[in-house]
Amino acid sequence: MLFDPTKLLLLAGPCSLESEATCRPVAEMLTKLAKQHPELNIVFKGSFDKANRTSLNGDRGPGLQEGLALLAKMKADYGFPVVTDFHERQQAAAVGEVCDVLQIPAFLCRQTDLLLAAAATGRVVNVKKGQFLSPQEMEFVVNKLREGGAKEFWQTERGTTFGYNNLVVDMRSFAQMKALGAPAIFDATHSVQQPGAAGGKTGGRREFVPPLARAALAAGADGLFIETHPNPAKAISDGPNQIPIEEMPALIASCLAVWKAVRGA
Incomplete structure (x- = not known):
């Protein structure tokens, strides 16, 4: 099991892998965090393809082959497990060889073939709860993974659509999702997105990341998903x-x- 209930799970890295020059400073920072805080369980993250950009003109990143090579390099050089998202079931096997x-x-999150392809790799599967789903509806996503033979899987809350260009986080989600028998993680950076609100691209309010992250842990979240970048103003996505x-x-x-206070540590 990659999940360890005695440690705070942290999935962290740049939104898009972009380049080695972007990834290395992030991995070096995470290495220092790991040494300073042995109670962290860190997984390095990055996307090889931002396939759902608001605009057709948006930079999608390095692509499958180059992106997986970057993730393999970060894993070899820094020793972190790695995670990435994929969008087509045909990509699952190649991603599973590295990640x-x-x-x-x-x-x-409701695409059956995608869920089953991920489960078939034998790797851990992390499912982001759709902005359109209630926490209770994750039961059916979890059941698909179980029936597909997934050995370990996590659920990630990333906010729910609340009117136009806005998301809201229901802190009850963590207890409801954990009741399904799988860890519940809080995506602190995507939850502050303002989808499509920045003139053909996604906006956001990063100043709300810290209070929401702390609130989620106080509400019982098992881990955090946080995107971080050497220079967010120059990031190709989700800056x-x-x-x-x-x-x-x-x-x-x-x-x-x-996290320690909630667990009485």
């Missing part, structure tokens, strides 16, 4: 939501304090 965790994007790498140590320290 310890396969992620199902929120918009695709307004990503945390600058220099702000991560203080953010994680405050989150660990809440």
